[in-house]
Amino acid sequence: DQQVKQNSPSLSVQEGRISILNCDYTNSMFDYFLWYKKYPAEGPTFLISISSIKDKNEDGRFTVFLNKSAKHLSLHIVPSQPGDSAVYFCAAILQGAQKLVFGQGTRLTINP
Amino acid sequence: NAGVTQTPKFRILKIGQSMTLQCTQDMNHNYMYWYRQDPGMGLKLIYYSVGAGITDKGEVPNGYNVSRSTTEDFPLRLELAAPSQTSVYFCASSYSTDSDEQYFGPGTRLTVT
Numbered sequence: 001d002q003q004v005k006q007n008s009p010s011l012s013v014q015e016g017r018i019s020i021l022n023c024d025y026t027n028s029m030f031d032y033f034l035w036y037k038k039y040p041a042e043g044p045t046f047l048i049s050i051s052s053i054k055d056k057n058e059d060g061r062f063t064v065f066l067n068k069s070a071k072h073l074s075l076h077i078v079p080s081q082p083g084d085s086a087v088y089f090c091a092a093i094l095q096g097a098q099k100l101v102f103g104q105g106t107r108l109t110i111n112p
Numbered sequence: 113n114a115g116v117t118q119t120p121k122f123r124i125l126k127i128g129q130s131m132t133l134q135c136t137q138d139m140n141h142n143y144m145y146w147y148r149q150d151p152g153m154g155l156k157l158i159y160y161s162v163g164a165g166i167t168d169k170g171e172v173p174n175g176y177n178v179s180r181s182t183t184e185d186f187p188l189r190l191e192l193a194a195p196s197q198t199s200v201y202f203c204a205s206s207y208s209t210d211s212d213e214q215y216f217g218p219g220t221r222l223t224v225t
Contacts, residue, residue, distance in 0.1 A: 043116070
């Protein structure tokens with residue numbers, strides 16, 4: 001039972017363009033969502049998060065949008081840079097559950 | 113701060129062998145976690161701890177054991193290694209829970225043959 005799904009295993013984007021990574025979830029009780037970035041041979045690092053009471057959170061080139069009615073969130077990166085090439089994981093938390101539930105990840109490749 | 117450190121980085125085990133994956137954090141975090149990541153999959157929680165002396169099962173605990181005798185250390189024990197335990201293992205920590213981000217170690221790549 002995959003509660004958090006990232007349906008695109010990979011995404012290729014030209015440098016300077018917008019990258020949009022998508023994530024869907026099934027549990028309406030999730031109340032906090034996070035995006036992690038992972039380079040090869042390293043652990044994931046936190047990128048940006050959003051509470052379920054918001055629909056948008058922005059941090060520099062990164063913006064996360066949350067559509068609760070559709071149970072969908074997306075990460076926008078603009079402009080995309082070569083250093084953004086990595087695997088991106090979406091994760092969700094149930095309040096008080098103390099556990100992150102991760103999606104499968106999307107490999108983003110930024111082409112020069 | 114070194115953050116979260118894991119040893120070893122790589123290990124090859126024969127079926128039936130045992131080993132301990134070490135994890136240490138120097139951020140005085142209360143919460144610690146062990147995940148495994150299989151190819152093309154997300155991270156799955158094996159065990160977690162909310163403080164010294166307290167541990168609990170995650171999504172995939174079978175074949176593993178943990179202990180938390182200090183705030184800093186959270187070792188993961190494999191008693192009878194099986195090929196299904198071939199994976200990359202990540203340790204993580206956080207100050208609390210809910211909205212707090214988790215800090216991950218670099219991972220241990222384990223192969224069981």
